[in-house]
Amino acid sequence: MSLLILAVDQRPWLTQALYGHTATALPAERAAITDGKHMVLEGLLAALDAEPRLAAHAGILVDEQLGAGVAERARAHHVTLSMPVERGGCDVYETEPADLPGFLAHFRPEFPKVLVRYNVEGSASDNREQRSRLAKVSQAVRDSGGRFLFELLVPPTPEQRNVPSEVFDTEVRPGLIHRAMTEIVEEVPVDVWKLEHLGAPEHYRTAADLAAQAGGECILLGANAPVATLDSWLTDAAANGFTGFAIGRSIWWDSLRGLLAGDLTRPEAIAAVAANYRHFAGTFLQ
Template sequence: MNLGYHQALYVLPFDHRQSYVTDMFHFKPPLDATQRDQVIDSKQLIYEGFRQALTEGVPFDAAGILVDEQFGAAILRDARQRGCVTALSVERSGTDEFEFEYGADFASHIEAFDPTFAKVLVRYNPEGDPALNLRQLGRLKQLSEYCQSSQHKFMFELLVPATDDQLARAGGDKGTFDRQARPLLMQQALHVLQDAGIEPDVWKVEGLDLHADGERMVQIARRGGRDQVGCIVLGRGADEAKVRAWLTVAAGVTGFIGFAVGRTSFWDAVSGYRAQTLTRAEAASQIAGRLREWVGVFEAGRLSHRPGTA
């Protein structure tokens, strides 16, 4: 299997589960049938917004969805039937340590939906708990090897949470940690993960404020013959201004092929629909508009960095 994915990739992620259920719906798991249906319907609403965006100019070949099996099985099947790029989350939600959602049976669940990407979210700090990191590396290598043997692309969402010591060195300020420490830790994490035999086709990474940090991320992602590996930037639930800034930085770096912006795209729309301040059509249109906005920002940023442009 050829490693990498280098075409444009504009993802609407709505695979949120534990935090989505508790923060959006204020439900306490386990859910009853009525509660489950409400969550499923809200994800269908987000998908309706995605499909509307495709009719309004978001390029079909570049657009994709990331959703979970628990609440989005019907969406995954429909999107695949339509020929959309799909990504299926395989990690257990609501845990700090990466574990498979379906344990040793993870492969059969991927095969059942045959997504473009098997996606994993991992919290990995190279200066964190060594035993925790080692356990995660073992599971991640298992997934990486499965993806390579099964012809499924592998999307790796890397989050680097600050340790207590790192946050203290940043004066207790997460913004300072993000600017001064996180970029280097992200780079170190990529090195460690690659050296452990973990080979994503796409790295889904937290936003960077400096062009040079983005370039360094791509250099590491593509080192050692990994020339076709792509990077996309995630939104991390940030406000519109921050998302725009991260998209603009990423768009200017060759090797960043797109983005995955979720909560900033759909949260207000779903909240408004649940509060009955938005109709379903209005909520879907708002989601579609957000996705169009992110595509516009990214493509404008990419265009402005082409040779010969102002």
């Protein structure tokens, strides 16, 4: 079954993008961001009201730091819940919260999520440390009854930055992703891989096959891409073994910023989120 996640778990990045700093958000800023994340959930619920067939596929990825109460509302509406368990903005993975079993027992997310920056040609010691930490997280997730969602980002090494970005994205990074998946899964059981776009259709198929060999599956992340670009990625991913997506800013960024700036009413912002989610869901399910 397809898993179509609306991702709104941004934390340090979102504070910076909205208010120009990465420090702890001020109370008024936190309140505004939290209200905005509730608006995003309301947009998702509006999409499901308008198109009930999506309810079987819909999920939301949200944090508890700047999204307080969203997870509980999502669960009350029977929306599949994913929550991050990594410290935001780290180059080397760190688990957050400190009491991971307690967090998982309290919120009961179906898909606890980690975001990991991992390049097989980068620091071997950092990669080894990350695998060790992530193996413990995977076990905690399994113990809680959840499924482990692994967002894999592959930043270029200094040497790889000499390659033109378009070439890196479409010709170099796909192979690095495949190698990372193979290396990681030897120590870290993964249920769902959340991956960057992979360019050629055969690259998507290889990733899907690698995941399936270990009992997993792949979904596509949105990377804040323009609509036409993301539609193309979704079409390729869906046709080549991917089972869903996790899209965030491409769905809600303009609505959130417009709401906070007073340029959109709340009903207008909700309607735009709903329309964008329905569009991408329709593209993938076709």
